[in-house]
Amino acid sequence: MNYDAKIDVRENELIEPAGNPLALDLDQDRASRRRVWIIAGLAIAALIGIWFLLHRGGNEVADKGNAQIPVVTVIVPGKTTIAGQINATGTLAARREMPVGSVGEGGQVRAVLVEPGDWVAKGQVMAVVDRSVQTQQQASQSAQVGVAEADARLAQANLDRALKLVDRGFISRADVDRLTATRDGAVARVAVARASLRQQQAQNARLNILAPEAGLVLERNVEPGQVVSGGSGVLFRIAKGGEMELRAKLSEDDLAAISVGVPVKVTPVGSAQSFTGRVWQILPVIDPTTRQGTARVALDFDPALRPGGFASATIDSGTVIAPMLPESAIQNDSKGSFIYAVDAKGIAHRRPVKTGLVTAEGIAVTSGLVGPERVVLRAGGFLNDGDRVKTKLIADGK
Template identity: 55%
Template sequence: MDYRTGDLGAEPLALEGPDLPRRRRRWVILAAIVLLAAAALAWFLLRGDKEAAPAAPGGQQAPSVTVVVPRRATVGRAVTATGSLAARREMPVGVAGEGGMVTRVLVEAGDWVREGQVLATVDRSVQAQTAESLAANINVARADLTLAQAELERAQQLVGRGFISQADVQRRIATRDSAAARLKVAQATLSEQRARNARLDIRAPEAGLVLTRGVEAGQIISSASGTLFRMARGGEMEMRAQLAESDLQTIRVGASATVTPVGETRTFAGRVWQVSPVIDPQNRQGIARILLSYDPALRPGGFASATIVSGTGNLPQLPQSAIMSDERGNYVYVVDGVNKVQVRRVRLGTVGEEDVAIAEGLTGTERVVRSAGAFLNPGQLIKPVLDRNEG
């Protein structure tokens, strides 16, 4: 029996006995069981993580990304196009008369004018003197006619008395008729000169909007001067939308369209009034002309984009967040069979408040990245999570 010292009155402590080896074996067995259970739990957890989230190249875990399957809906089939703005009926205005020196220009570009309104006046001092001379000739011819008529009337009174012969009466009738003809010639010549003088003024051929002014006071103009003013008849504008040959086949006269000029946030409603009957053999494109009401933002020569509704169709629909664009156009990310994202080029149809119709590029069965496409790269491995509310 051994006693532990240091404490008075301590009880003796047994260090050996028949149960000591059995107790040691029990603790060793329990410790081994605990270690095995911990190892099994760790292996199970690690295996579960690997199955739940595949590892991307480089050992990183693949990100979870929400994907949608496009839903199909009957929508207006839309065709997008670009083109230039122009006057629907542009009228070049030039010199109609003999020309001369411009004395006044009465309108500016952007002014509305009525039919026949004077746009510019030309000096007519010489022509005015000519008109006065011709007016004097009329007075002379009229006086000659009056005298010839009086002599004829006296001769007709004397022929019955035998003072003059019938031949003298006939000569006086011819003199009277000649004077009447000279009067008509003088009147016609004066009317012609006045018409020429009126043509010296540059006038609007029809009511409309003055687009450009190319003449100034003091300028000498003639029939070879070319266009002095350009006008839009009635102020009507149009967009000349360039379309591919396949798209042009679907466009009909009367189709509605919306036009957005470059630099404008507003859109302008219009309708197709003419579809080109020919195709350019170089670029395989044709032109659809969209009629637009006048607005100061619609400047001829400017560039614009248009969306033309060309009937209805059953098209895939995607949320707007799924659509991305670059210098080549619009695209989406689709997930392939091995959960890698791939670029798919698409052509947009009608754009709604939340959804976009896909005119070309998708069949409607693909898994498309709903958002966060800007943070992905082509070929990247992801963990797709289907958004069933959008599918």
């Protein structure tokens, strides 16, 4: 074997192992393992990403759900002794207002003796009416009485003389009867004349304008020189005894809650002073337009109480023991009054109620509410029965 041959043999021996099947299998195994690890890592990363996304999305949904639950303010009313008060307004007026006019045949006013705000006694002259003509008529009638009395005396004397002569036969019984009739007629004419005189005197007395009752003069509608008569209308207005009243306007429900005799506190507009009175009459008629009635409150006289003025009134309507809620907690619709009560699970439930006394502090609930419930104070109009809410409790309802 020559040298070249040996070299070729060795090269062939060296090259041959490189194409060995065992070495190729080892390389393929290594590559497969790397691919498996890479795929496993990618799968784990994907699972972690999916887990993160799922948990993050769930939290966002929960947070969004919690954000949509409204927060409402609630109050626990309990039970309170409530002094019932009804607030009303009305007009001040004379309790017994007396219009005064001319009741005689009238005439020209010579003098007016009173002014608005004056006190007058019963029968006091308020205005003097000219009576010069009536005085002469009265004098004439008085003279007629004298003539009639003279005729009656003459007739009586003639009858007396006839009675003395009838027994002697000088005068017949028929003459006596005629003289008796003449005497009776003369006496009757005396009575007529006297009655006419009294009538004239009464008419003259009625010429002056007199106070029919003692009281306070409210109005004067006559001046000196004015001609008055029975058709002249009201010349004066008098408040009998100076008594005043407030004609308070109340709803039908409020009228049903009060009675005659209950105390009332009256405050005229523009005055810081209040007056105490009592309901003395409740008018039986309800105005069909306003659906209101009138309670008349008797008041003693005071210069601050001016008829025609406006005043507010606070009427005592008794006491009750019941839960009391602010007005904002009570809703109303076609089915009536209702509130929303929140249970222990945070669910709002509509509950119908009946209301009673209304005061400055709130409204009494006479039925439908016990007291320990949690009642929605505000925003009840935006809730529905069964809504879930979060509550914020306050103690005084403010």
